[in-house]
Amino acid sequence: MNDVSASITKLNPKSKLHVIREAPQTLLPKLFKEWQVTHLVFEKDTDAYARDRDAEVSRLAKEAGVEVVIKVGRTLYDPDELVKENGGNPTMSISQVEKAGSKIGDIPRPMPAPTTLPDPGDTRMDFKQTRPSHEPDFNAVQRSSTESSYLGIAGPNGDYSVPTLHEMGLKDATTQHHGGESIGRHMLDEIIKDEAWTATFEKPKTAPTAFAPQATTLLSPHMHFGSLSCREFYWRVQDVVDKYKGKASQPPVSLTGQLLFRDMYFGAQAKLGWYFGQTEGNDHNRFIPWHLRSKLDEKGIITGEYAIDSEEAESWFQRWKYGRTGFPWIDASMRQLRHEGWIHHLARHAVACFLTRGGCYIDWVRGAEVFEEWLIDHESACNIGNWQWLSCTAFYSQFYRCYSPIAFPQKTDKDGQFVRHFCPELKDFPAKYIYEPWKAPIQDQKKAGCLIKGDGTLAEIDGMKVYPKPMFDFNERRTICLDGMKSAYHVNLYGNDHRVLDGTWRKLFPDDAEGPTEGNNDQEAAVQNKKIKTVTEPEPGEQGVDEDHGGAADTGGDLKSGDKDGNKRKRGKNDGTLDAFVASRKTRKPKAK
16 A cells, blocks of 8 residues: 555655545545545445445445446456356356356456546545444454554544554564565566466466475465556466467466456355355355354354364364474465465465365365465455365365375475475474374484474473374375265255255264264264264374375376275275265164153
């Protein structure tokens, strides 16, 4: 915002960005009258909250006789037009976006920036500020002091300044990434200079373990905050591709393909509204009986709170969030996310798969909320869509493909430099143990200056650094999750099914199925789960993680699940198929009265 203000002042030294500190629903009606406003121009926003806000603002403007002009620029296409040309349905695939887009027409080129600006008018405000409520404060966890940015409608000095981190009570930034249009456009210029890289870019072939610098553009935060136009990005790249003499990459893996993915999620959100961000009520989201399911309000919308049906699952969730799972690749990725606010898209895939269908069997909404809290490029449509994709609840259904926390990162970082950087307690471990430090003999652990011990709550024991043991056996958990996904796919419920909404879905699952399937509600399931210890923490050297020497099943690195030869788990003739679940389903016993 400071960069925008400086750009405005450069065009007209008498002008700047004026930040007025009040909610638009209460501020604008007063400004319409005070400043004799005739037109209100704003960018279209199809987020569920923004639709409600903008509808109210438009209503107030109409009452005041103010003409409202809404422009589309946040996405390549108008999300509502994508939905319209997709038969009124949410866009759930790139092919649907491309087909609908061809009916809409060419993607508009960005308008040039103005070269002059008029002097600002009278900006006096002879009315009282209506301060917005501080509750709920979704950013409370990020604050180190009291939020004071609304103490004056024009800021502490009365000059309409941009609020500072200090005024907002926020902690000091830890990321090295900075915003602003000048930086965003400079980054794009540097990318476009390398015409071969720009024209042949294929995102699945980039390295998730690369850092300083990263392997992708890192322009997503700039598109989120508006410091770079997605249409300028698209056309700068497309102009290079059109002139390139060699074989250029194509969507969906190309740079322009990434922007089409972005539009796909915006189109889905535009149609589904509030329900896009949850399972319940979402007719395009497959129901899975995850642990730590969301609580709903009286309107059926998630509240941000969740039911703890399993203390073990809650422990796993917290260890995942703070990078203490005992799996170095997962922990390094989550620590990078927390520190920098950004991780490579394949790292996002790996940690999302691990939390949901490939390890913990925890509700994808929990992970989406953590990403919303920490990502500097957080876009609700893209974040929600990606978590549904990786949890195989929408957009993607090949749930049997899982990312190995051992084999996958070795494809691009055999020595583990990424882990050594973000998990520095492991920096002196031999490469053969860097992704499986629990296998290192105790003497090697001591030589490396770090013991593999505990659950990550302690950083040191008796003066020696400590890194946690794996919180579960990955092979065992992967098999459990795979079985659970097969069962849920067979039951075949979606979020709008009445059995999902009234809780009777439990009658369709065995009591011993993964997830809170016992009893009649999450509270009864929690009671049952307390009686069962499902996983024993392995000792060093005993962890049976599949090293997946066979390699990736497809470009991008997701791996086919399945037990390796020699695994002790005995498989039945139909084990691993939907038929096995039809045969093994049990009838619920009547409950004792």
